[in-house]
Amino acid sequence: MGEPARYLYAVCRGLAPSALDGVRGLDGGRLEVLGVLDLEAVVSTVDLDEFGEDGLRANLERLDWVERTARGHDAVVQACAGAAPTAPMRLATVCLDDESVRLRLQEHYPDLAEALGRIEGRKEWSVKVYEHPSAQEEPEAAEPAALGGAAYLRRKKSAAVERRVAREQATAAADAVDRELCGLAVAARHLRPQDPRLAGFGGTMLLNGAYLVDDVSTRSFTGRVAELVAAFPDVSIACDGPWPPYSFATLEGP
Amino acid sequence: MSQTGGDTTVAQRPGPYGTNPYGDRQPRPASLADVLDRVLDKGIVIAGDIQVNLLDIELLTIKIRLLVASVDKAQEMGIDWWKNDPMLSGRSDRLADENRELKKRVQELEGRDG
Numbered sequence: 251m252g253e254p255a256r257y258l259y260a261v262c263r264g265l266a267p268s269a270l271d272g273v274r275g276l277d278g279g280r281l282e283v284l285g286v287l288d289l290e291a292v293v294s295t296v297d298l299d300e301f302g303e304d305g306l307r308a309n310l311e312r313l314d315w316v317e318r319t320a321r322g323h324d325a326v327v328q329a330c331a332g333a334a335p336t337a338p339m340r341l342a343t344v345c346l347d348d349e350s351v352r353l354r355l356q357e358h359y360p361d362l363a364e365a366l367g368r369i370e371g372r373k374e375w376s377v378k379v380y381e382h383p384s385a386q387e388e389p390e391a392a393e394p395a396a397l398g399g400a401a402y403l404r405r406k407k408s409a410a411v412e413r414r415v416a417r418e419q420a421t422a423a424a425d426a427v428d429r430e431l432c433g434l435a436v437a438a439r440h441l442r443p444q445d446p447r448l449a450g451f452g453g454t455m456l457l458n459g460a461y462l463v464d465d466v467s468t469r470s471f472t473g474r475v476a477e478l479v480a481a482f483p484d485v486s487i488a489c490d491g492p493w494p495p496y497s498f499a500t501l502e503g504p
Numbered sequence: 505m506s507q508t509g510g511d512t513t514v515a516q517r518p519g520p521y522g523t524n525p526y527g528d529r530q531p532r533p534a535s536l537a538d539v540l541d542r543v544l545d546k547g548i549v550i551a552g553d554i555q556v557n558l559l560d561i562e563l564l565t566i567k568i569r570l571l572v573a574s575v576d577k578a579q580e581m582g583i584d585w586w587k588n589d590p591m592l593s594g595r596s597d598r599l600a601d602e603n604r605e606l607k608k609r610v611q612e613l614e615g616r617d618g
Contacts, residue, residue, distance in 0.1 A: 255553070255554065258550075258552065261548070298554075301554060302554060303554055303555055303556075306554065306556055310556075316540070317536055320536070320539050320540055320543045320544070321536075321539060323543050324534070324539050324542070324543055327543075337547075337548050338542075338543070338546075338547040338548065339547050339548050339549075339550065340543070340544070340546070340547040340548060340549045340550075341543040341544055341547070342554070342556050343548075343550055343552045344552045344553065344554040344556075345552045345553045345554075346553040346554075350552075350553055354550050354552070358550055362548070365548065376538060399609045399610075399612050399613040399616070400613065402609055403606075403609065403610075403613075406606070441541050441545070441546075442541075442545075444537045444541070445537075458541070490534065490538065493534075493542065496542035496543070496546040496547050497542065497546045499547070499548060500546065500547075500548060500549075501548055501549065501550075
């Protein structure tokens with residue numbers, strides 16, 4: 251065991267400590283809430299062997315560690331966000347002791363308070379638009395030998411044109427979906443489209459949108475997404491949420 | 505738009521059609537890609553006492569996105585859908601084949617005309 255340190259998951263405002271009952275921190279650590287002015291820092295103890303500079307450098311190269319830590323971090327943030335306005339920290343925000351955590355909150359108080367004000371009563375929704383995997387597939391050239399060479403080449407060319415047209419239509423659909431949802435959201439961010447191999451879906455991701463939506467508008471937002479799914483059958487639309495406002499509780503402004 | 509079985513591909517794994525806030529909300533674990541998008545790229549950045557090189561983290565996310573991790577590791581994590589994807593399983597040299605086929609055709613055509 252190395253020296254202990256404090257891992258900071260999130261900063262909340264008005265978090266009842268009971269909201270975290272039954273939730274554990276990373277490595278099963280006990281969650282604690284440190285009050286600073288009207289804010290609460292949610293922390294647990296971690297081992298510097300694992301979360302010190304050397305440990306982190308090595309661990310961040312290990313996909314299994316990254317996944318476990320990312321999911322553990324997210325679980326705590328989710329629990330907080332379900333109970334109070336929550337500003338999630340970036341992964342692996344580690345201080346040596348409680349005093350140091352309190353100092354950070356005091357130092358950044360105005361920005362944190364502003365960020366929390368921005369997301370209070372709102373949630374983040376993820377909407378992604380994919381091109382159907384089939385659209386990218388080369389149509390099977392049935393018995394190419396049966397065709398004349400010129401006909402074969404013409405067919406290849408028209409398949410390429412079809413694919414380009416399909417891509418243009420799908421991109422236009424993604425833009426239309428984004429425009430619609432931006433109209434219903436308080437704010438929107440475009441995340442980088444995910445690699446199809448990681449996203450677990452064969453089609454190219456054309457939109458990876460994050461939308462900040464008023465809680466009172468949740469129904470109209472998700473209802474609109476359902477309508478868009480029906481309106482644009484040529485693309486796949488996925489909606490996930492609500493997420494804690496990761497993409498919007500930032501210090502650099504909306 | 506397509507002759508191949510796109511719909512079957514979609515049905516084979518939970519994915520874009522899987523979750524949805526409308527209708528019955530059956531929470532499923534968020535995809536690792538979605539979690540990483542947020543915990544690595546977003547959230548409040550406050551420098552703690554432990555200096556993490558964010559550039560390293562960005563590089564890491566790129567690495568993860570490109571799935572540099574071994575296939576075994578990915579399968580362990582349940583990322584194994586490519587096994588059902590003809591594009592990726594055993595037909596990766598299709599382009600090369602197609603290229604050869606095209607070249608052959610072009611040669612035949614040239615031979616016929618000239």
